[in-house]
Amino acid sequence: MNRIGSLLLLVVVIAVSASAIEAQRRWERLPPPRDPQFYVPRNKLEDFDGRMEVLLIKGRSWAGTLRAQNGSARVEAIEIRDTSNAAQATGVVVTINAEGGPPGEIRSLIDYDEIDALVKAVDTAAKAGETITKLTHFEVHYRTKGDFEVMVFKQLSNNAIAAAVEGGFFDRSRLLMTLDDLIKLRWMIVQAKEKLDEIKG
Numbered sequence: 001m002n003r004i005g006s007l008l009l010l011v012v013v014i015a016v017s018a019s020a021i022e023a024q025r026r027w028e029r030l031p032p033p034r035d036p037q038f039y040v041p042r043n044k045l046e047d048f049d050g051r052m053e054v055l056l057i058k059g060r061s062w063a064g065t066l067r068a069q070n071g072s073a074r075v076e077a078i079e080i081r082d083t084s085n086a087a088q089a090t091g092v093v094v095t096i097n098a099e100g101g102p103p104g105e106i107r108s109l110i111d112y113d114e115i116d117a118l119v120k121a122v123d124t125a126a127k128a129g130e131t132i133t134k135l136t137h138f139e140v141h142y143r144t145k146g147d148f149e150v151m152v153f154k155q156l157s158n159n160a161i162a163a164a165v166e167g168g169f170f171d172r173s174r175l176l177m178t179l180d181d182l183i184k185l186r187w188m189i190v191q192a193k194e195k196l197d198e199i200k201g
């Protein structure tokens with residue numbers, strides 16, 4: 001092999017080694033994946049839902065299903081009772097089934113005492129407009145303890161104002177919708193809360 005061939009081979013070997021080292025350094029900077037074994041419940045419903053070696057009684061009432069741009073969201077009132085100590089947790093479960101997202105359904109559990117704050121945040125977010133910032137685009141976010149997130153934003157493509165909801169912990173799924181859809185979802189959540197109020201009374 002002549003000198004030019006040897007020199008080219010040396011340059012290729014150095015370039016490949018450097019890129020492998022850089023890729024390794026990038027990988028080391030990535031956060032470790034969430035491990036289900038060390039999962040800590042973020043609210044009462046998650047705590048009750050994950051209890052083991054106890055008999056749990058779960059009740060649900062359907063409040064509505066929203067068909068959005070890339071899938072659907074089902075809203076239900078939920079009650080979980082622990083028969084070992086007669087304790088219970090109530091709230092709303094929003095089940096997201098989005099095309100192009102993780103396979104299967106993604107559930108978000110929202111405690112009863114979180115519902116009013118969520119509804120108020122949706123009301124405020126739905127009124128968001130270009131006056132909330134002096135910059136050209138905006139996003140408004142609200143997230144519950146159980147990682148159910150509501151977003152209203154100005155789209156980059158056509159400058160229209162749109163909305164989305166997102167849920168999940170290990171895998172997250174986003175459902176794109178219009179502002180009218182978001183208001184319908186809010187109404188379903190309120191309906192679910194009213195069902196829970198009925199069983200309390």
